[in-house]
Amino acid sequence: MSVGTCAYSFDPVAWEEEHGRSAALDERWSCPREAEGETDRCRFHLSPARRAELGIDDESVCESLVSELATGEASSLGFVGAEFGTIDVSHRVLDRVTNHPIDLRHVTVYGEFLAEQTVLRQPLLMDEIRVEGAADFTDAEFGEDVSAERATFRGDAVFDGTDFEDSARFGGSTFARPASFDRVRFGDVADFYRARFRAPCSFEESAWRGACLFQRAAFRSDVTFTASRFHARTDFRTVQFGGTSRFNRCEFEDAAVFMNCAFAAEALFKKASFAQPAHYQNADFDSEASFTETEFGDKAKFQFATFDGEAVLSYIRFGGATYFKAVDFNSYASFYKSTFDRLGDFRNATFADTARFLKAEFTDEAFFGRATFVGDGDFRSAAFRGTVHFVETTFRSSATLRESTFERARFENVRTAGGDVTINLERTTVDGGRFVQENGAAVYYNLRRSRVGDVDIEMADSEGVFERFLFYRTEFDGFDFSNYRYVLAPEWVLHTFRGTVDDTYSLEADRFAIEDDADEAPGADGGAADESGGGPGEPADGGGVRSRLAGWLADGEASDLEVTYLKAKNGAERVGDSQSASRFFIKEMYYRRRTHVDRAFAHKESLRSRLKLLFLVAVNLTLSATCGYGEKPRRTIGFSLVTVVVYAALFAAVVTDPPFASPLGYGLLSVQSFTSLIFGPTATVPNFAGSFLAATEGFVGAFMIGLFIFALTRSVHR
Structure with a gap:
């Protein structure tokens, strides 16, 4: 027989003093139910031990809970501070006429909380709830707001296939065991602010139609968001990722914020898509970070981020402006076959290991001003369709941009670590630009077999311009030699290069390449022998042992130098510089004679061919002596x-x-x-x-x- 109303009341002030944090209620709450039997409390506020003494089992308590939820009175929905053994409301439809919330704040569940395939049409308050056992909400449907802020789930938490039609708030909650939100649907705001996940958790194939908020959350183990879709703003600001984080194939339709995040293990964003700006400023990637085949439809911001592991940003399309300003790449960095549709900003970035921009494409301007390449800078076969800026850039090892194309290139006051550095621009196309080296650094440019357009050259030592540039079988299309007559006269010699020709490191295809490219076979990597048979400073095949006279007369580079000056002559004629064209024509004819001499003393030539070649040598000498090949x-x-x-x-x-x-x-x-x-x-x-x-x-x-x-x-x- 009941002795009166339940004596339980929740005092938020006392609770806050005891626990040192804010309570879920602002005012004192008292239970309106009748006390159980000879006790002073209702069965929901009796301790499990006391209920056991009274012969009240968990099943009857659960039935009482369901019965209370089925009544039409709002007062029957309050269970603040209640203690349950196990709650099982699975496969039930809880649809009350009233919109008054079911109040489970500060509730303790010592067993399991089972709500599999439950349909709930009322708001649900579970702030500060503590569930000691497993929590299973698989395929549940929540038609109104769900609030579980600062909740504690000590067992496995399963929300697979759950549908939150309105907001879902788990801010400050703790998930001590694995948590699974696979295929969950959030219809409105989903708030996990400061949530703590102490075991692996998964949000695979989840859908977020409202804002997704994980600011200052912490994942101590692996977290998976694979194939999820975010329709509104996504905010992972200052999140701690202790294990592998997987965002592969995710779709971000609004802004995605990962600023100040710390990724202690692998960060995987493969094949993801960002329709709006993506923010990774000040993020720390301690292990490998992979964005392979990801598409950024708008701005991608990585300013001041740190990549301590390998940074794999290959096969990416950057549709908006891309910012990697002041980023530290402390390991291998790859932008293999990535496309930059708008501005690419790498100013003040540091590449401590190999930086691979192999076959990257820059449609707009690209800035590498004051960037530092401690390791090898590899820009082979890259395409720069706007202006690329290497202003005060530091190359401490080597830099190769061979077979690349430049709409306009600016290499101004490039720096070294104290030694000589040759920037390999072999087989490139430079339509325009400026090469300025006035800081005294020993920087050389290899433009062998390249095509050079309207390029200006300014050197601190103006008389040594062509000692810094290797023009060898180079085609000139718009280059104005008249600006350098004072340097070329009186000898008009282009091949005075003093830098090194070969790359100082072994070039390879990108280690993260999806397919093997045919042009990355041996011989296509820049380290194989050139089909020209040599170059400045490289011995050419002489065809066997020659006599001293033959060795003195022959010149193994003559055929290449003949072509070099032929192309220089043609280039000078294109810009109307007849004087330079005349001098280069004389050089061309001179090296043609040397070529004939070289072949005449080669063992592979027949006697008849040798006689013809010697005749051509005589004719060439005659033209030189009589009229300077028509130029003198x-x-x-x-x-x-x-x-x-x-x-x-x-x-x-x-x-x-x-x-x-x-x-x-x-x-x-x-x-x-x-x-x-x-x-x-x-x-x-x-x-x-x-x-x-x-x-x-x-x-x-x-x-x-x-x-x-x-x-x-x-x-x-x-």
Whole structure:
């Protein structure tokens, strides 16, 4: 028989003093139910031990709970501070007319809390609830708000397939055992602010239609969000990820915030998509971070982040501006085949190991100003369709950008660690840009087999411009040599490069490449031998042992240098620089002769071929001596004077009587013979030998006069 109303009351002030934190209630709450039997409390507020003494088992308490929930009175929904053994409301529909919440705040469940496939149409308050056993809400449906802030789940917590149609709040809650929210659907705000997950947890294939809030949450073990979809803002600000975090194939339709996060183990964002800005500023990645095949539709911000493990950002499409400013990459960093549709900002970034931008594509401007590459900088086959800025960038090891394309490149005051660094731009296309090196650093540029457009070069040592640049089989399309005449004159030598040609490290395909590229086979990595057969500073195959004379005459690089100056001549002609074109043409012809000599002394050539080559050498020498290959009319004049003098001496040897009765008559006769094939009455040659000399000199003279007119006209045109 009942002795009256339940004496239990919850005093938030006393509770806060005892526990040192805010209570879930602001005001004192008293139980309105009748006391159980001879006790002073209802069966919900009796301790399990006292209920056992009275013969009240957990099943009857659970039935009483369901009965209370089925009544129409709002007062019957309050269970603040109640103590339960096991709660089992599985496979039930709890749909009251009233919207008054079911109040389980500060409740203690010593056993399991089972609500599998339960349908609840009323708000549910579970703040400060403590569940000692497993909590199973599999496939449950909550039609109104659910609040479980600062709840404690000491057993496994299973919410697989649960549908929260309204807000769900688990802020400050603790999950001591594995927690599973797979396939859960959050219809409104889902708040896990400062939640603590002390065991593995999973949100795989979950759907978040409202804001997803995990600020300052802590995951001590692995967490999985694979294939989840976030329709509203996602906030993981200052979250601690103690185990592997998996966000593979996630879709973020609104802004995603991971600022100040700490990833102690692997951080996996493979094949994820971000439709709105993604924020990773000041994030710490202690282990591998992988964003392979992820798509950023808007801004991607990683400023001041730290990657202590390998950073794998390969096959990514950055649709918006991308910021990696002041990021520390303390291990291998890969942007293999990634695409930057908008600005790419890597200013002040530090790459402590290999930085691989192999086959990356930058559609807009790319900034690497004051970035530091401690390891190898690998930009092979990259495409820069906007301006790329390497301003005051530091390369401590090596840098290769071979086979890349540049719309406009700025290399200004590049720095080194004190030694020499050669930036490998071999086989690249540089349509425009500036190369400025005025800080005294020993930086060299290898532009072998490249195509150079409208590029300006400024060096602190202006006379050593071409000692810093390797132009070897380089094509010039818009490069203005006239700006460097004072450097090139008087020798007009381009191949004075003093840097190293070969890469100082072994190039490889990206270690995270999805497929093996055919062009990454041996010979395509920049370390294999060039098909040119050599280069400046590289010995070419001479075809066997040569004699000392052959070794002195032959030049193993001659064929390549011939092509080098041919391309330089063509480039100068394209910009209308006729003077440079003239000088480079002379160099081209000179190295063509050296090429013929080289082949003539090669054992692989037949005797007939050697004779032809020696004939070509003779013709080349003749053109050089007589007119400077048509570029130097003064040589024609000089050669003509020598011819007149030689023939005068020959006339003196074969004609006994001097013409005009004077020793100077031989000279006059030679001049007359040189300028005309027909003799006038002013001079006679009595014998056959003299007449033959006069005829041959006349032929040579006519040839030289024609050659002089050609060379003079050509030089005036130049």
